[in-house]
Amino acid sequence: MSVQPATFRGFANPVDPTPAELQAWAYHPDATLLQTLPPDWDLLVSGDRLIGTLFNIALDSGCPARRFALHCLYIYAADGVRTNFRAHPRRRLRKFVENAEHTGDEMLVVWAHNVRVLLVRPELFDYHDWCEGGLVRKPRRIG
Numbered sequence: 226m227s228v229q230p231a232t233f234r235g236f237a238n239p240v241d242p243t244p245a246e247l248q249a250w251a252y253h254p255d256a257t258l259l260q261t262l263p264p265d266w267d268l269l270v271s272g273d274r275l276i277g278t279l280f281n282i283a284l285d286s287g288c289p290a291r292r293f294a295l296h297c298l299y300i301y302a303a304d305g306v307r308t309n310f311r312a313h314p315r316r317r318l319r320k321f322v323e324n325a326e327h328t329g330d331e332m333l334v335v336w337a338h339n340v341r342v343l344l345v346r347p348e349l350f351d352y353h354d355w356c357e358g359g360l361v362r363k364p365r366r367i368g
Contacts, residue, residue, distance in 0.1 A: 239263055242270065244278040251282045251290035267293070268356070271300040273313055280321055286330060295332060296361045302340045303355035306347050335364055342368035 236242045239262055242250070247270065263269065270279070279301075282294035298321070305313040322340050325333035339360060343349055349367055353359045360367075 239266070240269055242275070244275060247275055247278050248282070251288055251294065254289060267297055267300060267358075271297040271304065273317070276301050276313075276317070276321070280324070283333060283336075284329060291332075292361050295336060296358045298336055299339075299355050299358075299360055302336075302343065303350060306340075306343050307350060332364065335366055336360075339367050342366075 236246050236250070276298075279294040279297045282288050283291055283298055285291060288294070301313060302318055305315065305318050310318075318340065322337045325337040329337065343355075346368060351359070354367075
């Protein structure tokens with residue numbers, strides 16, 4: 226499933242993009258160029274409001290911003306676990322994990338595995354791996 230908007234006209238507010246803006250950006254050929262976006266944009270967009278959009282982007286192997294979306298899924302999961310689910314609902318994270326296991330490819334299955342391991346063994350959290358893209362750049366199963 227690939228939705229390809231004709232053009233990307235930018236964000237009305239890059240600090241708080243809408244799901245439609247994020248989706249349009251993800252399919253723009255220059256989506257992976259982040260230098261025009263605020264610092265730590267990955268942390269800004271990895272919240273409850275956009276996580277469904279990010280998950281759908283990560284599901285699409287043809288999307289230019291797929292790896293960025295996967296990186297945001299790692300941030301979202303780590304945020305939930307590290308805050309004992311004060312940041313994000315446990316039930317919502319579990320639904321994404323189950324969806325990744327059933328409909329995702331190897332990249333998302335590995336993410337789901339890693340989230341399940343982190344849920345049981347939160348001491349395995351490593352900031353570089355989970356929040357700075359380490360598990361996206363060098364995919365591997367933890368635990």
